[in-house]
Amino acid sequence: YNSPLTTAATDIEIVNNTVLVATQRSDRDPKFTGDGYFQLKNGNWTNHNLKTSGHLTDLVAFVDVAINPSNDKAYIGTLWDGLVEMENDVPTQRFNRTNSPLLPATGDQSVVRVTGLAFDENNDLWIANHSTGRPILVLKNDGTWDSTFISIPQTGLRFLAIDGFGYKWFSVDGSSQALLVYDNGGTLGDTSDDDFKQFSSSNTVLPNNTVFSIVADLDGDIWVGTKEGIVIFECSGNVFDPSCQGSRRVVEVGGFNTFLLGTQEIRAMAVDGANRKWVGTNNGVFVLSPDGRTQLAFFDKDNSPLFSNRINGIAVNKETGEVFIGTAAGLISYQSDAQEGGAVNSKNAYAYPNPVKPGYDGPIAIKGLARDANVKITDVNGQLVYESKSLGGQAIWDGKDYNGRKVSSGVYLVFSTSTQNIENPDAIVTKILMLN
Numbered sequence: 436y437n438s439p440l441t442t443a444a445t446d447i448e449i450v451n452n453t454v455l456v457a458t459q460r461s462d463r464d465p466k467f468t469g470d471g472y473f474q475l476k477n478g479n480w481t482n483h484n485l486k487t488s489g490h491l492t493d494l495v496a497f498v499d500v501a502i503n504p505s506n507d508k509a510y511i512g513t514l515w516d517g518l519v520e521m522e523n524d525v526p527t528q529r530f531n532r533t534n535s536p537l538l539p540a541t542g543d544q545s546v547v548r549v550t551g552l553a554f555d556e557n558n559d560l561w562i563a564n565h566s567t568g569r570p571i572l573v574l575k576n577d578g579t580w581d582s583t584f585i586s587i588p589q590t591g592l593r594f595l596a597i598d599g600f601g602y603k604w605f606s607v608d609g610s611s612q613a614l615l616v617y618d619n620g621g622t623l624g625d626t627s628d629d630d631f632k633q634f635s636s637s638n639t640v641l642p643n644n645t646v647f648s649i650v651a652d653l654d655g656d657i658w659v660g661t662k663e664g665i666v667i668f669e670c671s672g673n674v675f676d677p678s679c680q681g682s683r684r685v686v687e688v689g690g691f692n693t694f695l696l697g698t699q700e701i702r703a704m705a706v707d708g709a710n711r712k713w714v715g716t717n718n719g720v721f722v723l724s725p726d727g728r729t730q731l732a733f734f735d736k737d738n739s740p741l742f743s744n745r746i747n748g749i750a751v752n753k754e755t756g757e758v759f760i761g762t763a764a765g766l767i768s769y770q771s772d773a774q775e776g777g778a779v780n781s782k783n784a785y786a787y788p789n790p791v792k793p794g795y796d797g798p799i800a801i802k803g804l805a806r807d808a809n810v811k812i813t814d815v816n817g818q819l820v821y822e823s824k825s826l827g828g829q830a831i832w833d834g835k836d837y838n839g840r841k842v843s844s845g846v847y848l849v850f851s852t853s854t855q856n857i858e859n860p861d862a863i864v865t866k867i868l869m870l871n
Contacts, residue, residue, distance in 0.1 A: 440482035441470045444761030447750035450502035461498040461550045472497045490526040501552035512549030536582040540566035551595030563592040581623045599655015606646035613644040639680040653710040660701025684727045705749040708827025709773035715746025776806030776828025790868035801830040805853035844871045
C-alpha cells in the first residue's frame with residue numbers, strides 16, 4: 436500500500452516537497468521500537484526499518500530527522516546507534532563511534548544517542564549527541580566533521596533549533612536547566628569566539644524547566660514549548676544580555692486574563708508561511724496568529740478528522756501550505772491557506788483556478804506574492820472590488836465584492852505591493868478571468 440507502514444509519527448521535516456517522518460519521540464525514558472522512519476516523495480511513500488536495509492540492521496528508536504536543502508540528503512537520528520544518512524531515497528551510511536566523532540552515552544556504553552538535528556544557513560548539520568562529554572557536533576556540508584567546541588556543563592542536550600541570528604538552542608534534560616544557547620561566532624574550528632548561556636525558570640519567565648519543543652519563527656524569534664504553555668524569546672541579537680528573559684503572552688479566556696496555553700503541555704510546534712504558529716498538545720492543535728495573541732483555529736477529534744488529540748509532531752510544507760500532523764494514532768495532513776513568501780513579489784505570480792469557470796464557488800488562490808503583501812483586485816475600469824493581505828506568499832479571494840455579491844464575468848486585475856515598499860505600487864501582478 437502507498438502509505439506509512441506504521442501509525443507512529445513523531446518528528447517531521449519537509450524540504451523541497453519531501454516529507455520525512457520519524458516514528459519515536461525523543462523522550463527522556465525511551466522505549467526502543469523498530470518502526471523505523473518513512474518518507475513521502477513525488478506522491479509515493481517509502482518505509483525504512485531494520486528489515487529493509489543493511490545500513491539499518493538491528494537499528495531502532497528513530498527520533499529525529501533533517502534534510503539538507505542544498506542536496507536533499509536526509510539524516511535520521513536514533514537513540515540506539517547514532518546517525519543514518521540517506522541519499523537518493525536509499526540509506527547509504529551509518530555514523531557511530533566507529534567512523535565518526537559520535538560518542539556512546541556515558542551511562543550506557545552500548546548506545547550512541549542522537550537526539551537533535553538542525554541545518555544552519557551554511558547547510559552544516561548540527562547534532563546533539565546525548566549524554567556524552569562532547570554533546571555538540573557538526574557534520575559539515577562537505578562531509579567532514581567538527582567537534583571543536585568549548586566545554587559546556589550540560590550533557591543531556593535534546594531538542595534543537597537555530598534562530599535567525601545563528602544561535603543554537605538546545606533543550607536540557609533534568610530539573611535545574613531548561614535551555615542552553617550556543618554561539619560559535621559564525622566560525623567552525625575556532626573556539627576563541629564561542630560562548631554559551633543557560634536558561635532556566637530561575638533566570639527567565641519559563642514556568643518550569645521541562646521543554647518538549649523548540650521552533651524558530653520567520654522573524655528569527657524562538658518559541659519554546661513547556662509542560663505549562665509557551666515562552667517566546669524575542670531578544671534579536673541580544674541573547675547574552677541579562678535582560679533576555681523571554682515573555683509569556685497574556686490572553687483573555689472566559690473573561691479572565693491568563694497565560695497563553697498555560698494549562699497545556701506543548702508537545703510540538705511549527706510555523707507556516709504566514710508566520711502563524713501551529714501548536715500540538717495532548718488536547719489537539721491550536722493555530723495562533725504570528726504574535727500569539729489570537730487563536731485562529733482549534734482542531735481535535737470532535738471537530739476534525741484528527742485520529743487522536745495527543746500530538747507528537749507538526750511540520751508545514753511552506754511551498755504548498757500543507758500541514759502534516761503526527762498524532763498518537765497516525766499521520767494526517769491539512770491543506771492550509773498560507774504559503775511561504777519572499778521579500779518581493781515573484782515575476783511569475785499567478786492565480787488558480789484561472790479562468791474561473793461557471794459554477795465554480797471555491798477559493799481563488801493568488802500565488803507568488805511577497806510575504807504579507809497588500810493585495811487589491813479591481814475591474815478593468817479600476818473599480819476596487821476586493822482588498823486583502825497575503826498569508827505568507829498567497830492571497831485568497833472568494834470571487835465576491837465587498838457586499839458579498841459574486842462579481843460579474845470579465846477580466847479582473849490583481850495589484851500587490853510588499854510591506855517593504857520595494858515593488859512599483861502600480862504594477863499588475865496578474866489577471867483573473869471570471870466566467871459566470
